[in-house]
Amino acid sequence: MTKIPDEFVEELRKSVDIVDVISEYVQLRRTGRSFVGLCPFHNEKSPSFSVSPDRQLYHCFGCGAGGTVLRFVMDIEGLTFSEAVVKLAEKAGLTLPVAVDAVPDHSPQNQQRQRMFDAHQLAAKYYNYILMNSAAGVQALTYLEGRGISRQTMVDFQIGAAPDAEDALVRFLRKRGYELPVIVESGLGIALGSKVVDRFRNRVMIPICDGQGRVISFGGRAIAPDGKPKYLNSPETLLFHKSEVLFNLHFAKREMRKTRTAVLMEGYMDVISAWQAGVKNAVATMGTAITVDHARVLKRYAETLIIAYDGDDAGVKAAKRAIEIAGQSHLGVRVATFPEGQDPDDFIRSKGADAFVRQLHHFALTELEFLLNELRRHAQLDSAAGRTDFLRQTLALLGERGTPIEQDAELRRLAMEFQISVDALKEELRLVSKQHHKRKSFQRPPRPEVRLNETPLPRKDVVASNHVLQALLTNSEAYHWLLEREVDELAQPEQTALLAHLYHFRSEHPDGSAIAFVDSLEDPLLARLASSLLMEDPPEFDQDVIDDCLRIIHLQRTEEALQQAMEELVQAQVDGRDDIDVLKHRVEELQTELNALRQQTRGNVTG
Structure with missing residues (x-):
């Protein structure tokens, strides 16, 4: 397969609007220059998911998810980068310049996954052919038609039939080059001693697809009235996780x-x-x-x-x-x-x-x-005790889940049915609701007291490192300036990793856009960090400010080195080691260096 040209990907980015794409999955409302909504990647009650049409980026301030429109489609649909490009190109009406559906991933796991995808797709075609075109599928076809399933529906869902033979599918796949381990790991075959047999026999076969329509497993419905089990599904595999599908x-x-x-x-x-x-x-x-x-x-x-x-x-x-x-x-x-x-x-x-x-x-x-219907279905309304118990459970449910309108309507119905005044029911509802809230409060563990001054603020060197990264993301001049100063380490490992990726990107694409860089990142955590930095308004590139940032980073690193040296000196004195003078000299050097840095740092970047 051929790699999709960078020029086409850049044209695609300009042809699709991130707000339009994300709006198909998330309800967005405008707030200022951005749009906000509930994040589709984690549960939340208050919207922390922000989409910037100006920057063509999204970022969730709750879970940290973020990136470009391509990253969003990759994450929401479970696609590779190339698959997302193909999907968005179709949406934008752009024709791919090469015959490609995806850039190959040669990792062993991905090769195994692709082999399993192919085996499932071939199995689906095999089962469908058996159903529609062979004597072995007549019984299944008769069964489906007896249930009112039309031929068109069978085609739509690729419904098939597994013949009543021990290893018909296994032999079919083996002839087409599929190894026995792949057939077993795909869940299509079962190893019995030294041989492998079909998992599904004499069943109507329903292909189970992922969100992209790729067959990842099967459901088999027994044709024989006494067939056991009645329904048989594929086991969990590398492709199929039933709790997600x-x-x-x-x-x-x-x-x-x-x-x-x-x-x-x-x-x-x-x-x-x-x-x-x-x-x-x-x-x-x-x-x-x-x-x-x-x-x-x-x-x-x-x-x-x-x-x-x-x-x-x-x-x-x-x-x-x-x-x-x-x-x-x-x-x-x-x-x-x-x-x-x-x-x-x-x-x-x-x-x-x-x-x-x-x-x-x-x-x-x-x-x-x-x-409420379920409460009534199981209520013992033929006795006074049963009616009282039913009313109490009903009122508790109303208090817990009912809106004021629902409560009022239901209380009036209950009053007519049981010949009780609405006021009496309202009073009982108030008491039951009060008791319910007391129980919940008693059962709920006490929430720790949170004080504003206890909220941890980002370390100054972390903030400074972010400023350095923002400069490198948005200004090509910063690349050469930082290289000359041999800046190769920032406050946190992920910041240092992003710095290395940026250097590599700028060396190959001197005028490349920040958006293209974010899309080039395979590590989703680094893509999130980059997108979060781009969602902010980056300051103009100022060499003096970046100099201060580098001093702040150096200052923090020196303070940590001094702390470590002092601890080592104390331990050496306790142990009576012979390198005490060397350690003292090291501590003095670090103290001198630290004092000089503190005097030099102007504090333009304090967080």
Whole structure:
């Protein structure tokens, strides 16, 4: 593969606007010359994520994430640099000057990953061919058509069939050059003694894709009525981590962005049926409960989550858990309910697509309505004690989750149903809420007292080092000036590392932009540091100010050396060593040097 020319990357940077790109993932609002929003890379309630259209940079002051539009697409979509270039070029309508999708990464791990990607893609084509074109796929095809799955949907989702043979896929992959260890590590085969056999046999095969649409695992549904297990998923691999993957995300995210709503289901067959019914923003977790990582991904595309789980007790329990996880990521929640014993797929087949869409969008419950319904479903309302217990639990839930409007409406309903005055219920609600807050306060560990004067300030040498880096980032004159003074170390290791990268970049690209430099950094921590420095208004290059910065850095280093020398001298005196005079001389030299530095430093840069 060929490297994408730097000139094209620079043209691409000028053709895309970082605000437009990030707005597809994050709700931004203007504040002064910048835009702010909730960071998509960590959970937060107050926006600390800032985007600068002037500098074409983003930076989160909460978690430190930052960089250019290319870095954002790389991190949010899990792409390589070259893949991000290709994606943004398509968005900008630019034609790549070379036939390339990515710059090769020859690291052993990346080569292994690519081999596994290729094996999965080939396996998906193999399974799909078996389903559509062979006698071995007739039973699976009949099963799918019996469930109402159309041929077009089978094509859309690359659905396939695994034949009932011991090693059909293994032999197919081996003929195409795939080694047995790769087949096993990909989860496509299982080692049994001295031989390797197919993991999936006599099953409908559903490819599981990552956010980019690359096949990374499979779900297999048993065709035989007595097939065990009913659903079999690929194991965790280098490509597939079920706590992070959402089935159908690569298709659904476009509709999620459009509607700002995501639909969460339990199984891939539910999602496939929903897709065919016209619901294009549905995803499913892969045999696991929703995780914080899942919720964080959904938050990038949607504001509201409609939970559409099965109508049985297990589905209700999972929905309650999903409500809590979604709340942690500040997703609004609605819950679509289905008759007990039915999942969304069953509902669609029995009631039809229109009824299903209405169930999602018109009859979905708020989280409070859903939880109140569950309280009522399990309440013992045929006894006085049961009714009292139900009322107390209901009032506690209202106090914890209800808005004033929701509380008022529910209290009026309860008053009519149980023949109790609204005032009495309001008083009880007040008492229950008070007790709830007392319990929470008692259970919560005391928060340590924080005093403003205890907040650590950056060391002066760290601030000074940042000034040096800012000068080098934004002014080509600083490069030669610093080289002449042989400046090769700053206050912190990451600052020194960034300095070395800047020297190398400036030597090859004397007039290169700071944005191009940030994109050249492979280490995300260094890219974050560089972008954070560029988000500030850099001062004009002033040799006297930079001289002061270098003296401050030298001053700190000398103070640390003096402290170390004094400690060593004391230890030598305790041990009665014979190098005491040498150490005394070293301490005196450092003291003299330190005094001279203190007198020279004008203090133009104090932090």
